[in-house]
Amino acid sequence: MAYALQQLINGLTLGMIYGLIAIGYTMVYGIIGMINFAHGDVFMIGAFVGIIVLTALTGLTSVPLGLLVAFIASAIICGVYGFSIERVAYRPLRGSFRLAPLISAIGMSIVLENYVQVSQGALERAIPSLIPGGVTLMNQGGFVVQLSWMQLAIVIVTIAVLAGFTYLVTKTPLGRAMRAVEQDAKMAALLGIDTDRTISLTFIIGSALAAFAGVMFLLYYGVIDFYIGFNAGIKAFTAAVLGGIGSLPGAVLGGLLIGLIEAFWSGYATVAYKDAAVYSILAIVLMFMPSGLLGRHEVEKV
Amino acid sequence: MKPRKFRVHNFFVIHQKQQQEHHVRHILFSTAALLALGTGLAQAQVKIGMAGPLTGSNAAFGVQMKTGFDLAVSDINKAGGVVGKKLVPYVVDDACDPKQAVSAANTLVSDGVVMVDGHFCSASSIPASKVYTDAGIIQISPASTNPAYTDNGGPFTFRSCGRDDQQGKVAAEYIAKHFPQAKVAVLDDNSTYGKGIADQVRANLGKLGIKVAYNGSYTAGDKDYSALISRLKSQGITLVYLGGYYSDMGLIMREGAQQGFHPQYFSEDAAVTSALWQIAGSAAEGTLMTFSPPAEQDPAAAKAVAELKALNEDPTGYVLYSYATVQIWAEAANKAGTTDPTKVAAEMKSGGPWPSVLGPVSFDSKGDVINAAYAIYRWHDGNYAVYALKP
Numbered sequence: 254m255a256y257a258l259q260q261l262i263n264g265l266t267l268g269m270i271y272g273l274i275a276i277g278y279t280m281v282y283g284i285i286g287m288i289n290f291a292h293g294d295v296f297m298i299g300a301f302v303g304i305i306v307l308t309a310l311t312g313l314t315s316v317p318l319g320l321l322v323a324f325i326a327s328a329i330i331c332g333v334y335g336f337s338i339e340r341v342a343y344r345p346l347r348g349s350f351r352l353a354p355l356i357s358a359i360g361m362s363i364v365l366e367n368y369v370q371v372s373q374g375a376l377e378r379a380i381p382s383l384i385p386g387g388v389t390l391m392n393q394g395g396f397v398v399q400l401s402w403m404q405l406a407i408v409i410v411t412i413a414v415l416a417g418f419t420y421l422v423t424k425t426p427l428g429r430a431m432r433a434v435e436q437d438a439k440m441a442a443l444l445g446i447d448t449d450r451t452i453s454l455t456f457i458i459g460s461a462l463a464a465f466a467g468v469m470f471l472l473y474y475g476v477i478d479f480y481i482g483f484n485a486g487i488k489a490f491t492a493a494v495l496g497g498i499g500s501l502p503g504a505v506l507g508g509l510l511i512g513l514i515e516a517f518w519s520g521y522a523t524v525a526y527k528d529a530a531v532y533s534i535l536a537i538v539l540m541f542m543p544s545g546l547l548g549r550h551e552v553e554k555v
Numbered sequence: 556m557k558p559r560k561f562r563v564h565n566f567f568v569i570h571q572k573q574q575q576e577h578h579v580r581h582i583l584f585s586t587a588a589l590l591a592l593g594t595g596l597a598q599a600q601v602k603i604g605m606a607g608p609l610t611g612s613n614a615a616f617g618v619q620m621k622t623g624f625d626l627a628v629s630d631i632n633k634a635g636g637v638v639g640k641k642l643v644p645y646v647v648d649d650a651c652d653p654k655q656a657v658s659a660a661n662t663l664v665s666d667g668v669v670m671v672d673g674h675f676c677s678a679s680s681i682p683a684s685k686v687y688t689d690a691g692i693i694q695i696s697p698a699s700t701n702p703a704y705t706d707n708g709g710p711f712t713f714r715s716c717g718r719d720d721q722q723g724k725v726a727a728e729y730i731a732k733h734f735p736q737a738k739v740a741v742l743d744d745n746s747t748y749g750k751g752i753a754d755q756v757r758a759n760l761g762k763l764g765i766k767v768a769y770n771g772s773y774t775a776g777d778k779d780y781s782a783l784i785s786r787l788k789s790q791g792i793t794l795v796y797l798g799g800y801y802s803d804m805g806l807i808m809r810e811g812a813q814q815g816f817h818p819q820y821f822s823e824d825a826a827v828t829s830a831l832w833q834i835a836g837s838a839a840e841g842t843l844m845t846f847s848p849p850a851e852q853d854p855a856a857a858k859a860v861a862e863l864k865a866l867n868e869d870p871t872g873y874v875l876y877s878y879a880t881v882q883i884w885a886e887a888a889n890k891a892g893t894t895d896p897t898k899v900a901a902e903m904k905s906g907g908p909w910p911s912v913l914g915p916v917s918f919d920s921k922g923d924v925i926n927a928a929y930a931i932y933r934w935h936d937g938n939y940a941v942y943a944l945k946p
Contacts, residue, residue, distance in 0.1 A: 256789045259814075263781035375610035377802055379834045382813070396789050399814050474778050476806055476834050478612065484776065519782035525745060525772035527782075 255393035260520040261513070266404045266473070268512020269411040273466040274489035275496070275504035276418070277459035283435045283499040284455050285347070290358040291338055293486015294365035295331050295460045299467025300477045301369060302327040304378050307471075316383055320472070327468050328461040334365075335460025336453055344449070362482075369479040377478045384472065407469050414465055415505060421458070422501065431455055435499075488531075495535050497548020506546060510534075601640040601894045603628070603881065604647065604663035606673035606683065611650035612776060612802040615830040616675050620697060621646060622868050623877030624672050626859065627885075637885045638892060649683070651676040651800075660686035668692060669894050672880040675873075676800075677701030678747035684712045693896045693903075695884060697876035700824065701751040705921045711900050713918060715880045715911075716847055717927030719748075722823060723755025725929040726845045728946035730756075730794065730821060731763040737794035737819065740769035740787055742807075744799030749775070752823050753798030768792060773807075775799060780807045781814065788816045800825045805834030812838035819843070827872045832937045842934040847913075849930065849941050850875040856912040871939075879911040886910060 274296050281289040306323040313319045342361045346353040387401035422428040430451045433441040442448045470485070471477055488511060496507025511531055518530040538546065605624040607617035628644045636642060645666050649656040656679035663671055664686060670693040674680045680699035687694040688709030695713040696704065702718050730739065739760065743753035750772065760767055769790055773783060784807070787795065795818045797804045804826055811817070812835075820842040827846050832839055851860050851870040859878055863870040886909045888894050891902040903909070907917035917925045933942035 256785065259785045259789075260782055263779075263785060267779050267781070370610065375614045377612065377830065377834060379805075379836075381836055382809075385813075387813070395791070397815060401813050403813070470778075474806065475809060476778070476802070480612070480776075481778065484778070515779070516782040520786050523771070524783050524786070525774070528774065 255391050255396050255398050256520070258391065259396075259398045260516045262398070262400055262404060263520075264513035264516030265509065266407050266512070267515060268509035269407050270466050270470055270473070270485070270508075271489050271492045271511055272505040272508025273411055273414065273462055273469075274485060275492040275508045276415075276501060277463045278490050278493040279496070279498055279501060279504040280431075280455055280459045282493070283501075284431060284452060285343070285354075285438075287343070287351075287354045288358065288490070289338075289343075289456075289459075290355070290486070291342070291361035291365060292459065292463060293482035293489065294362050294369075295334055295338070295482075296463040296467045296470070296485055296489075297477070297479065297482030298334055298365065298369065299327045299331045299460075299464030300471040300481065301373055301378075301467075301479075302330045302464070303468035303471045304380060304477060307380055307383070320383070320468075324465060324468050327464040331460040331464035331467070332457040335456040335463075338460075339453060339456040344452075362486075366479055366482065373479065375479065377476050379476045380471065382475060403473050407473060410465065410469060414462065418458070418462065419501070427451070427454060491531065491535055495538060495545055497542075497545030499549065500545070500547040503545055503547035510546075598636070599640040600643050601637060602643045602645055602666060602668045603884075604645040604666065604668035604671040604673070605877070606647045606649050606656070606659045606663060606671055606679075607675040608651040608679075609646070609648035611652070613651045613675060613800055613825075615801070615828040616698065616825070616873055617648065619828065619873040620672065620675060620877040622863070623697075623874040623879075624881060626862060626866070626868075626874075627878040627881035630859070630862070631881065631885050637888045637894060640894065642881075642885075649674050649676075649679045651679055653678050653682050656680070656683045657686060659683070664690040664692060669896050670695070670881075670884050670899075672697065672877055674699065676746070676748055677704055677751065680704050681707070681747065684708050687711055691896050693884060693900050695880045697880045698824070698873050699748070701748055703747075703751075705923050708922060711896060713900075713903065713922035715876055715883060715913070715916065715924060716824070717929055718923060719752045719755050721927055722845050722929050723752050724759050725931070725946055726796065726821060726823065727756050727759030727763055727765070729843070729845075729931055729943070730760065730796070731765050732946055734794050734819065735765070738768045738790070738792050739765060739794045739796065740771070740790070740792040740818075741767050741796045742771050742773060742783075742798065744775040744803055745772045746775055746799065748825065749799035751798075753796065756796050756798065773799075773803065775803055777803065778806060780810045783807070784811045784814050784816050787811075787818070788814060792818055794819045794821060797822045797826075801828055801831040802834060805831045805839065808835040808838040808842070812836075827932065827939060829869070829937070832934065839934045840936070843942065844932050844934075844939070845929045846932050847876065847930070848928050848944065850879070850913045852941075853912065853914050855910065855914050859912045875912045879913045879916065882911045883909045883916055 277292045303323045306326045310319045342357045343354045384402045387399050391398040430446045434448050434451045438448050492507035492511050493504045496503030514531050515527045518527045607620040609617040628642045647659040647662050649659040660683040675698045677699040680696045693711045697715045700719045741753050741757050743749040822844040824846040826844045850856050860870045887903040888899045891898045904918050908915035919925050931943040932939045
């Protein structure tokens with residue numbers, strides 16, 4: 254019981270990070286029907302901006318203030334990256350055949366990775382734990398269930414960001430424009446919605462969410478390198494597909510499920526095959542629900 | 556994960572080609588200059604290579620290797636070169652990726668090197684050794700300890716470090732002697748090296764009557780080990796043996812401390828870098844590991860250590876092993892009176908012992924160091940130092 258609770262905590266924390274990245278994939282897919290493979294690398298850049306800001310602020314004694322600056326700086330800079338990536342690599346190809354932006358995205362991913370490798374070095378960068386310690390939830394027969402403050406912070410920040418984001422999509426004029434472009438870009442344009450601007454804003458928001466995930470990843474694990482975007486990106490993309498690509502709640506659900514599968518599989522079966530477990534479950538789900546758990550059938554967009 | 560590394564390689568190859576072109580131009584220019592002057596005496600040259608992980612998660616070791624290699628080349632050139640020829644160094648990056656290791660090896664072969672100091676990871680050294688053997692080039696790894704490297708290697712395959720059957724035995728004996736009551740978990744990262752050494756430790760612990768309570772493999776490059784740590788914690792593990800590389804080990808220690816899990820960690824020669832402490836912080840305190848005896852304390856190494864200190868370089872880890880690799884080859888070539896790889900390889904095995912910064916080194920017929928020793932090191936306050944010279 255205590256052990257299962259601990260694995261639940263582990264899985265939920267990991268799943269929250271996956272879910273936050275997965276939103277970026279699913280949003281872009283929903284709005285322009287392409288998979289933005291550079292998204293994982295924007296997440297990586299978010300983590301690097303975080304470490305640069307936190308290192309520069311070493312003298313600062315107030316940890317919460319430092320974290321706030323790191324989150325905001327990272328979100329702004331990643332937003333600029335997201336905007337530029339769309340402008341440079343995807344917009345010129347929007348009218349082209351479907352695979353063109355996909356290949357452009359893979360190219361963009363390589364460019365970003367090599368750029369960070371050259372400018373920041375190939376070595377790992379580490380920061381000490383900024384929020385150490387935690388709370389003991391339960392002690393069953395010597396097994397202590399630990400919820401670290403960092404895990405709690407990840408869950409709270411993710412839920413807050415998701416709440417704000419859901420409000421944005423469902424209640425604001427921008428959200429309405431985004432949903433309209435998603436349903437039918439041409440019709441939305443005819444009705445006076447600036448589709449280019451809406452798409453740009455989608456990229457900016459998605460990248461800012463990836464930046465949040467990047468900084469939280471940095472704070473939780475403490476170690477980053479130019480390579481983290483690839484693994485995290487693949488997992489988050491899987492989460493988006495599992496939840497139903499194009500669906501926002503689906504992305505979060507998919508992320509949480511993958512986190513939980515990884516934790517429980519490692520906890521009760523073999524650690525070595527946790528990725529195999531994740532992809533097997535994905536394959537089984539897609540066999541019975543081809544558009545994912547919460548996805549809609551939209552054959553023409555595939 | 557693998558295709559990414561390949562891209563890095565492509566990037567590198569372009570760089571390398573530019574260097575080559577530059578080199579060719581340089582040679583043409585100098586030849587022209589010499590002809591024009593009608594005089595001048597160019598010293599004969601011989602090319603030697605180094606291959607190691609200069610990027611990727613083991614880059615800290617590639618940097619150590621390169622430091623030792625560069626210093627050895629400059630020292631030998633200052634002393635007049637090898638059989639009167641000046642050494643020209645070629646350095647390539649394999650990122651510890653088997654595919655990239657083979658392309659790196661091919662790059663060195665086409666560059667025309669006669670000897671290679673490398674690679675670092677066993678999973679790189681083994682496939683690369685086929686390329687060097689086919690091309691008839693001497694390969695001396697300062698770090699690859701997996702037995703298969705020389706067991707299945709050719710006449711040109713050598714290593715200047717020990718083997719995992721020696722290293723794993725020392726680790727198991729130390730655990731059996733000093734932690735007989737411990738509840739032991741043996742983890743590996745599923746790599747050629749990590750799994751190889753962990754299996755040696757498992758087998759030797761079994762022989763010594765120590766039961767391993769948990770055996771597991773994680774995936775190298777993973778970042779989340781929280782589930783694995785909870786599992787070790789729930790089983791009451793008190794000693795964790797880690798077979799893998801420092802970046803993953805450091806994260807396991809760090810995440811363990813976050814969950815209040817503080818076992819005795821025991822590791823191996825892929826943890827001898829300050830990068831481990833940078834990642835794990837105080838969670839690595841007291842970690843024990845096996846590594847070759849401290850070369851920097853050997854009187855034979857005094858000169859090289861002084862030079863490294865003057866250059867502000869740390870002489871620990873693989874620096875002196877990489878230095879010795881070039882030095883041993885140079886000694887053997889000088890004695891053979893040629894840089895022809897076939898003759899030098901034969902001389903290395905039959906000639907010895909070769910004076911080196913590691914002390915005198917002799918090779919057996921497989922290319923392994925005779926009587927390679929392992930010592931126990933311990934991490935304390937951000938530094939590692941010898942803890943016991945034998946179990």
